[in-house]
Amino acid sequence: MSKYSFKYDFSEGAHPRIIEALTRSNMEQQGGYGTDDYSQQAKELIRKKINNANADIYFVSGGTQANLIVISAVLHTFEAVISPKTGHIYQHEAGAIEATGHRIETVEKADGKLTPTDIEQILEAYFPPHTIQPKMVYLTHATELGTIYSKAELQAIWELCQQKDLYLFIDGARLGAALCSEESDLTLSELSAMCDVFYIGGTKNGALLGEAIVINNDKLKVGFESHIKMRGGLMAKGRLLGIQFVELFRDGLFFDLARHANRMAQKIKNALISQNIPLHSESPTNQLFVIMPNKLIEKLYEKYEFYTFFKYDENSSVTRLVTSWATDEKVVEEFIEDLIKWARVS
Numbered sequence: 191m192s193k194y195s196f197k198y199d200f201s202e203g204a205h206p207r208i209i210e211a212l213t214r215s216n217m218e219q220q221g222g223y224g225t226d227d228y229s230q231q232a233k234e235l236i237r238k239k240i241n242n243a244n245a246d247i248y249f250v251s252g253g254t255q256a257n258l259i260v261i262s263a264v265l266h267t268f269e270a271v272i273s274p275k276t277g278h279i280y281q282h283e284a285g286a287i288e289a290t291g292h293r294i295e296t297v298e299k300a301d302g303k304l305t306p307t308d309i310e311q312i313l314e315a316y317f318p319p320h321t322i323q324p325k326m327v328y329l330t331h332a333t334e335l336g337t338i339y340s341k342a343e344l345q346a347i348w349e350l351c352q353q354k355d356l357y358l359f360i361d362g363a364r365l366g367a368a369l370c371s372e373e374s375d376l377t378l379s380e381l382s383a384m385c386d387v388f389y390i391g392g393t394k395n396g397a398l399l400g401e402a403i404v405i406n407n408d409k410l411k412v413g414f415e416s417h418i419k420m421r422g423g424l425m426a427k428g429r430l431l432g433i434q435f436v437e438l439f440r441d442g443l444f445f446d447l448a449r450h451a452n453r454m455a456q457k458i459k460n461a462l463i464s465q466n467i468p469l470h471s472e473s474p475t476n477q478l479f480v481i482m483p484n485k486l487i488e489k490l491y492e493k494y495e496f497y498t499f500f501k502y503d504e505n506s507s508v509t510r511l512v513t514s515w516a517t518d519e520k521v522v523e524e525f526i527e528d529l530i531k532w533a534r535v536s
């Protein structure tokens with residue numbers, strides 16, 4: 191039997207409804223580069239959901255691409271972006287942002303979340319015109335540690351950004367998981383109203399691929415589409431992205447899928463807590479970071495795949511367990527049984 195993977199939330203292809211919609215529309219002729227009917231319909235559905243009829247929306251194929259397109263389109267080359275040190279743009283994008291000419295100013299954060307104080311500290315070191323100018327705040331929701339921002343936390347960052355003339359960009363590769371967490375007090379439209387630009391992740395929430403970049407700030411809309419094209423992100427067959435986002439947003443599938451992923455992870459989390467296995471971060475979403483005894487990891491590796499991130503101490507390591515829209519609840523139950531059985535003997 192092949193091992194069951196808790197490595198990613200994109201191990202499976204796409205939700206069957208998305209595949210059906212792609213198949214159904216396959217022989218239709220449609221306009222290229224996002225001019226197709228489906229992309230227009232998907233944009234309207236998202237505009238409605240975020241309560242902003244004026245938002246500009248563009249679909250691109252992946253998260254790194256969305257990040258580098260947004261950041262390089264918005265910033266002048268002498269401007270920098272502020273990010274937690276755990277930020278995806280800093281740790282996991284092979285220097286994609288730096289390659290566009292922008293420094294990433296980082297802040298060490300145990301929970302992966304920025305605060306207004308972190309941002310102010312970076313601004314204090316700005317010595318114009320000599321030092322690079324911090325001009326954008328980048329945060330991820332959910333974060334790379336599975337944590338989420340509350341409405342009050344986001345509001346405080348947004349107010350500071352407005353006061354200090356900084357752009358706020360939210361990386362929503364796992365926005366569904368964040369918004370659908372039982373601990374979330376934020377809606378999609380509230381989040382949208384508290385940033386200049388953000389993206390809605392499809393790749394990690396049931397789409398074959400695709401992210402929807404949403405631009406609220408009029409200033410940032412100018413030339414954006416040309417910038418996408420220049421960066422190689424404007425897909426000739428943009429319909430493929432439009433069709434998927436119509437399916438995700440026409441009746442709430444996006445949110446249902448995220449809820450399932452979260453529920454599976456939280457089931458595992460409760461079992462971990464019952465076995466006194468400590469968590470490395472307090473994640474209420476679909477990614478769990480767990481401090482596991484090495485012997486337990488070895489046993490679990492016989493049947494399951496997941497990442498061991500780093501050594502915690504001599505006897506334990508920090509692992510990451512990720513569930514998805516497609517995670518089988520029966521396998522989760524079996525995993526929990528194995529966990530309880532092996533936690534006792536390791």
Ligand SMILES: Cc1ncc(COP(=O)(O)O)c(C=O)c1O
Pocket residue numbers: 251252253254255257278330333334361363364393
């Ligand atoms: C928060 C976040 N942003 C961006 C990305 C990049 O996405 P991609 O791998 O599609 O480039 C990821 C991928 O894991 C991510 O977790």
